[in-house]
Amino acid sequence: MLPSFTTISIAVVYHSAFGHTKKLAEAVARGAAQPVNSHVHLIRAEEASEHWDTLNAADALIFGSPTYMGAVSAGFKDFMDKSGNLWLKQRWRDKLAAGFTTSGSYNGDKLAVLQQLAGFAAQHGMIWISLGLKPGDAEEDGANTHVLNRLGSYLGAMARSVNDSPEVTPPQGDLDTAEFLGKRVAEMVYRFKSKE
Numbered sequence: 001m002l003p004s005f006t007t008i009s010i011a012v013v014y015h016s017a018f019g020h021t022k023k024l025a026e027a028v029a030r031g032a033a034q035p036v037n038s039h040v041h042l043i044r045a046e047e048a049s050e051h052w053d054t055l056n057a058a059d060a061l062i063f064g065s066p067t068y069m070g071a072v073s074a075g076f077k078d079f080m081d082k083s084g085n086l087w088l089k090q091r092w093r094d095k096l097a098a099g100f101t102t103s104g105s106y107n108g109d110k111l112a113v114l115q116q117l118a119g120f121a122a123q124h125g126m127i128w129i130s131l132g133l134k135p136g137d138a139e140e141d142g143a144n145t146h147v148l149n150r151l152g153s154y155l156g157a158m159a160r161s162v163n164d165s166p167e168v169t170p171p172q173g174d175l176d177t178a179e180f181l182g183k184r185v186a187e188m189v190y191r192f193k194s195k196e
């Protein structure tokens with residue numbers, strides 16, 4: 001048990017051209033804010049250069065990118081490349097990390113993106129937190145949009161966003177899955193800090 005005055009800091013860094021990853025990032029942030037005394041920073045990848053101090057001070061970083069052409073988006077990759085100076089100094093070593101992505105297809109190579117994010121975290125010496133959910137129950141028509149982890153991911157949170165239109169929100173189950181990931185990371189931070 002941590003002393004009640006202990007605070008934790010979590011930053012969610014995301015890129016989103018059409019708003020779907022943004023909605024997931026907000027859900028991750030809601031989950032991360034659930035444990036008391038957690039401070040959550042929602043940071044657009046394009047603006048990360050203005051927030052290096054926040055990222056360096058955070059206990060955990062949660063990365064979110066849409067799946068574009070089977071890979072992280074160029075906007076997120078730009079952030080990854082700009083973090084190279086911090087990699088040199090291993091400033092994020094031993095921080096917790098996790099990730100999420102969304103794409104238009106049920107599959108669409110989302111796993112490739114989560115693998116990229118996990119590899120990126122590993123290059124920084126971070127400790128990757130998995131989603132920690134068994135696959136949601138499949139319904140016969142595959143339209144189980146309310147179910148947690150309906151896409152059966154393990155490495156991080158996945159969502160299917162029907163098209164590029166920002167008005168179309170990812171299904172509730174996918175948003176809930178993202179929220180679950182944020183809460184899990186915050187709980188893990190508490191667990192790690194209580195052992196320090």
Ligand SMILES: Cc1cc2nc3c(=O)[nH]c(=O)nc-3n(C[C@H](O)[C@H](O)[C@H](O)COP(=O)(O)O)c2cc1C
Pocket residue numbers: 015016017018019020021022066067068069070071102103104105106107108109161162163164
């Ligand atoms: C350039 C581009 C490439 C895309 N590549 C894929 C892809 O490889 N697989 C897929 O399922 N969807 C793909 N999509 C669809 C997006 O992943 C989907 O619309 C996602 O919700 C966009 O996220 P955003 O709203 O945060 O930008 C692509 C969309 C764009 C614009």
